[in-house]
Amino acid sequence: MRKSLKRLALVLAVMLGGAVSQAWDWTSYCENLDGNHWLVKAGIGYGYALGKFKYSYDVLGMKQEFSYKGAAVGLAIPVQGEFLLSKIPLGITLNARPLFGKTGGWKATSIAVMAGANYHVAPGPDWLDLYAGLEMGMYYTSAKWEVLGYDGKAGGAGFAFGAHIGTTFMFSKHIGLNLEVGYPTYGSASVAFAF
DSSP, rough: OHHHHHHHHHHHHOOOHHHHHHHBTTSSOOOGEEEOEEEEEEEEEEEEEEEEEEEEETTTTTTEEEEEEEEEEEEEOOOOEEEEEESSSSSEEEEEEEEEETTTTEEEEEEEEEEEEEEEEEEESTTEEEEEEEEEEEEEEEEEEEEEEEEEEEEEEEEEEEEEEEEEEEEEEEEEEEEEESSEEEEEEEEEEEE
């Protein structure tokens, strides 16, 4: 009896998956994005930034150097502009992601500027857009700390990459709500403007 229920559940799941996939349009944007060429998103999130720090200080007249590799985790403010291609549902993106967080006991500030692409699919409703994307670029991270009354600061730059999946609820032809999860921004919520 239990095996029969499992088989029935599996058959129903396959049928449901097939029906859903047939409803999706894998080769276009959702209806509310058709006719728009630009999608601009700005919001808040929680993210990650690399840090490669080098600094030097004097101890009794002798110069000491120290290097540190770490990560800053904290508030991210993603801002993205995306140009939507007309022939295929591919958007070319450029984004900036300031981040304010901590790396160990240090306060860190980071900025990443990246370019990439998102592939969009339309799962059926006129107002729902799903996408997945990749991006790459550069970051700069700086950190400040205070130990035993001494202030210090350091910074470093490097290569950044990202991957994400997201959805945009387009309430009209021009405005919507975007939710995204991925790396290095773990999650974000943004207002989306299409024009």
